[in-house]
Amino acid sequence: MKNILLTTALLALTTGAAAAQTVRLGTEGAYPPFNFINDAGEVAGFERDVGDEICKRAALTCEWVTNEWDSIIPNLQSGNYDVIIAGMSITEERDKVIDFSQNYFPPAASVYVATDPAADVATGVVSAQVGTIQAGHVAESGATLLEFATPDETVAAVRNGEAVAVFADKDFLAPIVAESNGELMEVGEPVQLGGGVGLGLRESDTELKAKFDAAIQSMKDDGSLNALIEKHFGPETAKF
Incomplete structure (x- = not known):
């Protein structure tokens, strides 16, 4: 036993x-x-x-x-x-x-991506994913922050005109820009965060x-x- x-x-x-x-x-x-x-x-x-x-x-x-x-x-x-x-x-x-x-x-750098090379990322509406360092940066930058739950929604907001630009990791946005056939482009200056x-x-x-x-x-x-x-x-x- x-x-x-x-x-x-x-x-x-x-x-x-x-x-x-x-x-x-x-x-x-x-x-x-x-x-x-x-x-x-x-x-x-x-x-x-x-x-x-x-x-x-x-x-x-x-x-x-x-x-x-x-x-x-x-x-x-x-x-x-x-x-x-x-x-x-x-x-x-x-x-x-x-x-x-x-x-x-x-x-790594974060970048702004827009459909217009003259997009006003300093004071315009900029989309970013909620809870990210990019959203925090936009909120403190003087631009109007438009937050979304997913990264895909932040890009869609630029395409449908809700935002003048999206702000996110360059490594996330770069392939999206490359595949957009010129519709999307980097604007402004890259920002180092984190x-x-x-x-x-x-x-x-x-x-x-x-x-x-x-x-x-x-x-x-x-x-x-x-x-x-x-x-x-x-x-x-x-x-x-």
């Missing part, structure tokens, strides 16, 4: 240890090339490749979860997933409520943060992170 109880206890401990190694990665799935849902209904893009490789190097089993951007931090805090990997820039404001890994994508893109974690998850930091650093050291950046964003994108 004692042997049965001991075996059961050991099995429970083993099962618990295995379960502790499963980490849920939360992403938006609507911000290509960082993250998007492919034709098979799966999370894809730069962050899928990065997240899978980080988990492999950290010896973790990772599951992917999608969540709308405007509630992505509250749902991390409430335990719906363990990590945010969603093109989230590291900022002082966000760092007050969650913790960040070291960046896995370097600080400290690069990092994984968002609960402040209590210090051990998990350390594992992810080590994995990211190893990808920087062996050049594999730069290779993934070039694969998804092209050779002109800033690298480490």
Whole structure:
């Protein structure tokens, strides 16, 4: 009887240890090339490749979860997933409520895109995704901010005349501009915002943060992170 109880206890401990190694990665799935849902209904893009490789190097089993951007931090805090990997820039404001890994994508430019080269981005109506550093910048710039829940809606607002320009990451807008056949163009000056893109974690998850930091650093050291950046964003994108 004692042997049965001991075996059961050991099995429970083993099962618990295995379960502790499963980490849920939360992403938006609507911000290509960082993250998007492919034709098979799966999370894809730069962050899928990065997240899978980080988990492999950290010896973790990772599951992917999608969540709308405007509630992505509250749902991390409430335990719906363990990590945010969603093109989230590291900022002082966000760092007050969650913790960040070291960046896995370097600080990059944000740009205005419009249909008119003379678009007034200084005082006109500018669209941006809600809760982003770009929306915060527009709100403080003197322009009128028009916020939307998804990045695609911010671009649509320019095309249908609701906004004179959209303000977002250059790496998100560049392929949209390239595919617009001249309808859309960059206007004004690029703006540098944030400290690069990092994984968002609960402040209590210090051990998990350390594992992810080590994995990211190893990808920087062996050049594999730069290779993934070039694969998804092209050779002109800033690298480490």
